[in-house]
Amino acid sequence: MINPVLxxxxxxxxxxxxNIIKGVNMHVNRGERLIIIGPSGSGKSTLLKSLILLxxxxxxxxxxxxxxxxxxxxxxxxxxxxxxxxFQNYNLFPHLTALRNITLPLEIVKKIPREQAERxxxxxxxxxGLEMKAHAYPAELSGGQQQRVAIARALSMxxxxxxxxxxxxALDPEFVDEVLDVLKRIATEGISMIVVTHELDFAIDIADRxxxxxxxxxxxxxxxxxxxxxxxxxxxxxxxxxxHRRY
Amino acid sequence: xxxxxxxESTFAYLLTGLTITLEISLAGFVIGFFLSxxxxxxxxxxxxxxSSIITSYVEALRGTPLLVQIFFVYFGLxxxxxxxDAVTAGILTLGLNSAAYQAEILRGSINAIPIEQYYSAxxxxxxxxxxxxxxxxxxxxxxxxxxxxxxxxxLIKESSLVSVIGVAxxxxxxxxxxxxxxxxxxxxLLVALVYFIICYSLVKVSKIIEGKIRIPGYMPRRL
Numbered sequence: 001m002i003n004p005v006l007x008x009x010x011x012x013x014x015x016x017x018x019n020i021i022k023g024v025n026m027h028v029n030r031g032e033r034l035i036i037i038g039p040s041g042s043g044k045s046t047l048l049k050s051l052i053l054l055x056x057x058x059x060x061x062x063x064x065x066x067x068x069x070x071x072x073x074x075x076x077x078x079x080x081x082x083x084x085x086x087f088q089n090y091n092l093f094p095h096l097t098a099l100r101n102i103t104l105p106l107e108i109v110k111k112i113p114r115e116q117a118e119r120x121x122x123x124x125x126x127x128x129g130l131e132m133k134a135h136a137y138p139a140e141l142s143g144g145q146q147q148r149v150a151i152a153r154a155l156s157m158x159x160x161x162x163x164x165x166x167x168x169x170a171l172d173p174e175f176v177d178e179v180l181d182v183l184k185r186i187a188t189e190g191i192s193m194i195v196v197t198h199e200l201d202f203a204i205d206i207a208d209r210x211x212x213x214x215x216x217x218x219x220x221x222x223x224x225x226x227x228x229x230x231x232x233x234x235x236x237x238x239x240x241x242x243x244h245r246r247y
Numbered sequence: 248x249x250x251x252x253x254x255e256s257t258f259a260y261l262l263t264g265l266t267i268t269l270e271i272s273l274a275g276f277v278i279g280f281f282l283s284x285x286x287x288x289x290x291x292x293x294x295x296x297x298s299s300i301i302t303s304y305v306e307a308l309r310g311t312p313l314l315v316q317i318f319f320v321y322f323g324l325x326x327x328x329x330x331x332d333a334v335t336a337g338i339l340t341l342g343l344n345s346a347a348y349q350a351e352i353l354r355g356s357i358n359a360i361p362i363e364q365y366y367s368a369x370x371x372x373x374x375x376x377x378x379x380x381x382x383x384x385x386x387x388x389x390x391x392x393x394x395x396x397x398x399x400x401x402l403i404k405e406s407s408l409v410s411v412i413g414v415a416x417x418x419x420x421x422x423x424x425x426x427x428x429x430x431x432x433x434x435x436l437l438v439a440l441v442y443f444i445i446c447y448s449l450v451k452v453s454k455i456i457e458g459k460i461r462i463p464g465y466m467p468r469r470l
Contacts, residue, residue, distance in 0.1 A: 056368045081372035091367035095385050095462050104381060105371040139464030157371065 004063070005030045005161050006051065006083075011060035013043070013216075014048045020046045021215040028161065033193045035203040035224060037237055038213035044196040045088070047213065048165045051194070052080050052150070065160075081109055084154030088166040090146040092138040098125065098149045099134040102156045124152040128182050134175065144175025146180055146243045155186070162186070164195040198243060201227055212236045250433075257424055257434060261441055264420030269445070271334065271416065272406040275341025276399050282346035287353040288379070301350070308339060308347035314408050316340050321412045337409035337416075341402060349379035350397050389460055396453035400446045407442075417441060 007027035013020050019044045028034045038044050039060045049055045051062060053069065062069050069079050092101050102121035106112045114122065125131045128129050128148035138146050147167055154162060167183065168176045180202050187193060187206040197203060203210060203224050210224040212233070231237045290301040308316070320343075321336040330367045331339060360383050368378040411418035421438040 049366065051371060054369055077369075077372045077374055079372075080370055083370075085370035087367060089363060091363045093364065093367070093382055093386075095389070105373060106397050108381065109372045121293075137463040139462065153371070209456065 003030045004028065005032075006194075007063050008051070009048065009061040009063070011047075011062065012058045013046055013055055014058045019058075020216050021050065021057070024213075024216070026211065026218060028192055028194050030160075031190050031192055032208045032239075033187055033195070033206050035207040035210045036194065036196045036213055037198065037200075037203070037210065037239070039242075042214045043216040045165050046216070048085075048163050048194065048196055051163060052076070052083050052085060053056060054085075055232075068074070073077055073245060077109075082160050083101055084157060084159035084162040086147070086150050086154050086162070086164040088170050088173075090138070090143070090150040090170070092150055094138050097135050097137055098130065098141065098152075101149060102153045104154070106156060120156055121152075125149070125154045127155065127185075128152045129178075142175060143171045144178045147171065147175075147179050151179070151182055151186070159191070160194070161192045163192070164193065164197070166196050168197065168199060178247050200224075200240075200243065204228065208233055212239065214239070253428075253430070254433060254437065258441075261417060261420050261437060264415060264417040265441055265445070267334070267414065267416040268403065268406050268418075270343060271338050271409060271414065272399070272403040273332050274338045275345050275406070276402050278338070279345030279349045279398075279402075280395075282342065283349035283353055286346065286350045287357065290350065291357060305350050307346040308344050309310065309351070313340070313405055314411065316344055317408055317412060333409070333412045333414045336412060337406070337414045341406060341409070345398060345402055348401075349395065352391050352394040352398060353387070356387040356394075359390050360386050389462065391451060392456055392460065396449060396456070398413060400449050403446055403449075404429025404442060464469055 004027040008024055011021055011024045026034075035049070045237075046055055050057050053062075057070060060070070064079055064083065066181060067074060067079070069076060092098075093104070096104060099118065099121050102124065103114065103117040106117035106120060110117075122131055122134060125134055130145060130148050130152065133141060133145060133149075135160050138149070141149065147170075151167070164183070165219055168179050171179060176199070180199060183195075184202070184206055193206075195203075195207075207224040210222060210227045211218050212227065212231070212235075213219045214235050220231060220236045221228060226234070228240060231240055236245060266412075283439050286301045286304070290298050290305075317337065319342045321331065321333065324331070364382055364386070365378060368382045373382070375384045406416060407418035410416055410422065413419070415423075417438060424434050428434070
């Protein structure tokens, strides 16, 4: 662990009495791209959401730039401004245009004047190839386009860390590549990322390190090519075998 | 034989009652709206005690007949030294009653917003107030408007119940005419027609509003 931008210490997350995340210790270094894989229901999404306290951990610490963000005295909204989050189902605001989806947080969270916010929004929309769709409402866009807007919205906040929760798994196959292409481009720009995904080729392409999670615990971690081609743990092996069979 | 002259003069007289009907129902609706707008956030996001008090209020008002509530406010409260004239008692009762129904409508509309919308807004660093102001309420209002307009229509029709405490609204005026002319058939048919014209127009207005605030591509015009 060198210069972690985010790390957790003995993180436990539960829904009611059921523990979903069980004592996870993980970290992502500055500029590092970390991939998390694991079967459905293994706690990947919960883990990612808990990292910015969308789901409150039951126990444990989360450090962002070595600040303990689980500490009640820390203003979590200030921290969230610096961590971008992209959801599986895009979660754009349906009553706002693509442009407004991006400018609204810039204006009310970052207090950027409207004109400047719009310039910034058009810039990031251009980055994901959707400048011409700026005035479309989310429901007027395809799944792939909505996800690209969601990525643009996350990027517009100039995050130090980007969390992506299965960004392509809700998409029709024909739209997967357009989103992955955008993500690959972003990955080359040196931003720290944690990506939950089942796209193994993409993972090998961009990742520095990979974690395999099952049943709320980290089972195995390593370089993506090694972990995929030569998994040491039986559970990792059987998961990867199932995944290969599917694709 | 249809007596056109009678119908014309009856209609003119009924319209004076209609003014009172619209006044008390609109006043009741507005009171109900503000009370429910105040109660709903406290009910959903307040502490358990506040929430349960508001829920009890809503259930009590929804679980008892409006007529009994009107009697209680007009004839019952004076025993506690609280006196209202008939119109005020009518407006107040309609307002308190409608608040309970509108609170249910608003609660349902806010609950219809998926949790992902909260997550999404929070993940961008938006504060709680901003999440409600910019993300949840604009969507919830869209869900609520058809039901709120329906509540207004219901209230206009139910306002006829305040005739029993002597408020000279539309139905009461009809009763006056019947009492002197004994022509119940034409009179009550006319009364019903006036209610229908008002309520049907409101339903149409509601459709126009729904169309205007529709999110493009999100809510279908027709199923």
